[in-house]
Amino acid sequence: MIEANPRASRTVPFIAKAYKEPYVNYATKVMLREKKVTDFNFQPDREGYAIKVPVFSFSKFPNVNKELGPEMKSTGEGIRFVDTLKDPYFQKIYSERNLYLSK
Numbered sequence: 001m002i003e004a005n006p007r008a009s010r011t012v013p014f015i016a017k018a019y020k021e022p023y024v025n026y027a028t029k030v031m032l033r034e035k036k037v038t039d040f041n042f043q044p045d046r047e048g049y050a051i052k053v054p055v056f057s058f059s060k061f062p063n064v065n066k067e068l069g070p071e072m073k074s075t076g077e078g079i080r081f082v083d084t085l086k087d088p089y090f091q092k093i094y095s096e097r098n099l100y101l102s103k
Helices: 006-019 023-031 088-095
Strands: 049-055 076-082
Touching: 006 023, 006 049, 006 076, 049 088, 076 088
Parallel strands: none
Antiparallel strands: 049 076
């Protein structure tokens, strides 16, 4: 193995939850040659928006620098579904998107 992409380990489950499709299950069956991609009836749910929200555990790591930069410092991600980008929750996090970034 030359490289492992940890981003895919977070992005693929997020996309599967957002579209309500078991993509990892599909991919596993294809890799095991149990099925072909054409055997699946893909019907992704495309209503509304899925928002990926980082989860920070700063209280669990009291001696860690809490200033955020380009590197990943969250310990997980949550998902929130909204019907419109005018949703108050989305508007709040969107307005704060640069609030904690380092200079």
